[in-house]
Amino acid sequence: MKQPRQQNDSAASSFTGLSAFPLTPLRDDAVDERAFAGLVERLTAAGVDSITALGSTGSYAYLTPAERARVARIAVEHAGATPVFVGVGDLRTSRVLAHVDSVQEAGAAGVLLAPMTYQPLTDDDVYELFRIVTEHTGLPVIVYDNPDTTHFTFTLELYARIAELPGVVSIKIPGVPAAPDAAREHVTAIRGAIPEHVTIGVSGDALAATGLNAGCDAWYSVIGGTLPAPALSITRAAQAGWTQEAVAESRRLAPLWDLFAELGGSLRVIAAIAEYLGLVPPSCLPLPIRGLNRSQRVRVSDVVVELGLA
Amino acid sequence: MKQPRQQNDSAASSFTGLSAFPLTPLRDDAVDERAFAGLVERLTAAGVDSITALGSTGSYAYLTPAERARVARIAVEHAGATPVFVGVGDLRTSRVLAHVDSVQEAGAAGVLLAPMTYQPLTDDDVYELFRIVTEHTGLPVIVYDNPDTTHFTFTLELYARIAELPGVVSIKIPGVPAAPDAAREHVTAIRGAIPEHVTIGVSGDALAATGLNAGCDAWYSVIGGTLPAPALSITRAAQAGWTQEAVAESRRLAPLWDLFAELGGSLRVIAAIAEYLGLVPPSCLPLPIRGLNRSQRVRVSDVVVELGLA
Numbered sequence: 081m082k083q084p085r086q087q088n089d090s091a092a093s094s095f096t097g098l099s100a101f102p103l104t105p106l107r108d109d110a111v112d113e114r115a116f117a118g119l120v121e122r123l124t125a126a127g128v129d130s131i132t133a134l135g136s137t138g139s140y141a142y143l144t145p146a147e148r149a150r151v152a153r154i155a156v157e158h159a160g161a162t163p164v165f166v167g168v169g170d171l172r173t174s175r176v177l178a179h180v181d182s183v184q185e186a187g188a189a190g191v192l193l194a195p196m197t198y199q200p201l202t203d204d205d206v207y208e209l210f211r212i213v214t215e216h217t218g219l220p221v222i223v224y225d226n227p228d229t230t231h232f233t234f235t236l237e238l239y240a241r242i243a244e245l246p247g248v249v250s251i252k253i254p255g256v257p258a259a260p261d262a263a264r265e266h267v268t269a270i271r272g273a274i275p276e277h278v279t280i281g282v283s284g285d286a287l288a289a290t291g292l293n294a295g296c297d298a299w300y301s302v303i304g305g306t307l308p309a310p311a312l313s314i315t316r317a318a319q320a321g322w323t324q325e326a327v328a329e330s331r332r333l334a335p336l337w338d339l340f341a342e343l344g345g346s347l348r349v350i351a352a353i354a355e356y357l358g359l360v361p362p363s364c365l366p367l368p369i370r371g372l373n374r375s376q377r378v379r380v381s382d383v384v385v386e387l388g389l390a
Numbered sequence: 391m392k393q394p395r396q397q398n399d400s401a402a403s404s405f406t407g408l409s410a411f412p413l414t415p416l417r418d419d420a421v422d423e424r425a426f427a428g429l430v431e432r433l434t435a436a437g438v439d440s441i442t443a444l445g446s447t448g449s450y451a452y453l454t455p456a457e458r459a460r461v462a463r464i465a466v467e468h469a470g471a472t473p474v475f476v477g478v479g480d481l482r483t484s485r486v487l488a489h490v491d492s493v494q495e496a497g498a499a500g501v502l503l504a505p506m507t508y509q510p511l512t513d514d515d516v517y518e519l520f521r522i523v524t525e526h527t528g529l530p531v532i533v534y535d536n537p538d539t540t541h542f543t544f545t546l547e548l549y550a551r552i553a554e555l556p557g558v559v560s561i562k563i564p565g566v567p568a569a570p571d572a573a574r575e576h577v578t579a580i581r582g583a584i585p586e587h588v589t590i591g592v593s594g595d596a597l598a599a600t601g602l603n604a605g606c607d608a609w610y611s612v613i614g615g616t617l618p619a620p621a622l623s624i625t626r627a628a629q630a631g632w633t634q635e636a637v638a639e640s641r642r643l644a645p646l647w648d649l650f651a652e653l654g655g656s657l658r659v660i661a662a663i664a665e666y667l668g669l670v671p672p673s674c675l676p677l678p679i680r681g682l683n684r685s686q687r688v689r690v691s692d693v694v695v696e697l698g699l700a
Contacts, residue, residue, distance in 0.1 A: 368511060
């Protein structure tokens with residue numbers, strides 16, 4: 081499957097700016113392909129820097145290999161010139177490689193790989209997983225560090241070992257400290273441990289402005305996949321060095337971040353928002369995730385209206 | 391798929407005593423069916439009370455639906471008159487139901503269901519999962535509480551709600567406190583919350599004797615799947631009321647419990663033991679789980695020899 085790897089200075093630029101993570105909406109336990117294509121087209125029209133399909137927000141862990149191959153293909157077909165990255169994580173290495181092959185056939189520009197766990201993994205297990213994947217494919221690999229879902233914790237040393245692997249282009253870090261100085265120190269420490277061409281992307285939307293201001297190159301964004309406009313405002317301000325403007329726009333969205341914190345994380349809330357906006361069918365998340373209840377949804381729609389996100 | 395459920399007093403007796411959890415050995419990333427059949431026959435010959443295939447020890451989370459259906463069938467075919475339970479956990483409810491159908495077709499005597507998570511689940515999500523599964527099948531359902539792998543924590547209240555569902559016959563609890571009085575208090579509290587016909591099975595082998603002595607009806611056992619003789623010694627002693635003998639046999643195995651604690655859990659150690667004993671092929675666990683390294687394996691084989699387990 082391996083194809084020649086092209087690496088040059090400009091290649092890294094795909095792994096900066098706003099990467100938007102769309103939902104993969106289900107209807108009656110099957111992917112709603114039309115709704116998904118619509119989400120992708122909406123992101124391209126909004127001008128996001130890249131689209132990451134089948135991230136955690138895209139429910140990759142819940143979908144079959146065939147569903148995932150199909151979603152990768154639709155994403156690439158509807159993204160126009162916007163680069164598409166696709167999540168390839170799975171519990172078993174051989175299944176990860178099969179996903180990588182599908183994504184490569186779909187024509188994606190990179191893969192996002194989280195070390196999913198059921199049994200806890202050691203650092204060496206995870207290093208070998210990334211080694212095997214980077215040996216298998218010529219596609220750029222984004223290291224996906226998301227301990228809330230994988231329950232695996234990367235050390236700075238493991239970042240460094242994995243970032244040295246040919247093909248690794250970016251690390252999606254789970255977040256930054258809330259205080260700007262601490263955030264800058266955190267990002268600087270990671271920067272010092274990894275090769276210069278490997279970008280650092282913040283996730284955890286509530287602190288994305290802080291992360292970008294602290295030196296992160298990219299924002300791997302949940303809200304970017306459904307509400308690209310405010311995510312772009314924050315990103316473009318931070319990229320221009322307008323740190324206060326980035327923070328101000330993030331502060332304006334505080335009621336949204338509060339919902340993420342109070343209603344069990346970003347996924348259920350962003351799905352409820354996309355459902356409220358009519359972008360996806362009702363109850364679009366895979367069971368057993370039942371999504372928000374009626375009173376929680378009222379809170380969500382109130383915030384959407386209050387913030388002018390409709 | 392649903393077939394008439396037969397419930398009577400004697401039905402509960404299948405869910406007591408020693409339930410042995412065999413490995414599902416892989417060779418070159420495919421199930422080694424002959425080795426697996428050999429493990430099952432060995433357990434039946436040893437006289438365990440039941441066999442639970444595709445538990446966490448049986449790597450259920452890593453196998454494809456086809457592999458899991460095949461393993462269920464082999465287990466039932468080679469278990470003789472010993473009841474076979476099969477793990478049906480998956481991240482998506484529809485896949486759980488598909489596994490349940492395969493297991494029912496294979497002729498198993500029950501299913502073991504863990505609420506696997508990627509996104510965290512709410513109590514209501516998990517209750518609904520069990521409700522949907524018990525409505526779907528007439529097979530008895532064992533509730534599988536294993537927070538180390540699922541990262542879901544059951545409350546006593548949720549045990550109670552789920553245990554009321556028709557078809558729920560047993561709860562596999564993750565362990566008991568080490569002190570005998572605290573263990574008895576813990577088991578008594580669970581007992582008081584659930585219907586009388588629902589059995590309580592301890593897991594966490596190191597404290598299984600404590601759990602059985604504290605009133606657990608069953609031991610869902612990792613070592614029972616590979617080393618049935620010492621597991622049966624502990625179980626039969628506890629069942630006879632010989633609490634000191636049960637504890638003494640468990641204490642004799644302390645070097646094994648120490649290995650579980652020091653080498654990252656029971657799975658890698660029990661796999662290394664089965665490999666050392668020639669019961670399964672080398673490197674029988676699914677990648678990315680790489681198993682123990684050479685020096686760790688020497689420690690394991692030393693303990694096997696020291697304890698006379700070969």
